[in-house]
Amino acid sequence: MAVKMRLRRMGAKKAPTYRVIIADSRSPRDGRFIEEIGFFNPRNDELKIDADKAKTWLSNGAQPTDTVKALLKKSGIVD
Secondary structure (H helix, E strand, O other), X not given: OOEEEEXXXXXXXXXXXXXXXXXXXXXXXOOOOOEEEEEEEOOOOEEEEOHHHHHHHHHOOOEXXXXXXXXXXXXXOOO
């Protein structure tokens, strides 16, 4: 099973917020997921990611998408 660290779209129409989730790469964007590890609100640039969970999943082989990788760098979890 290929595990990805990616964003799940939430919120109202034209006012999105995102949750950072761990999911099987074959599951749909807003479908089934394994664990939720944080959230991102682009309207006010609010970002909160559980660093311990993120590091654990990265060490277990989860592959972050490009956007999630940028958010992890921004929060200081990944160099």
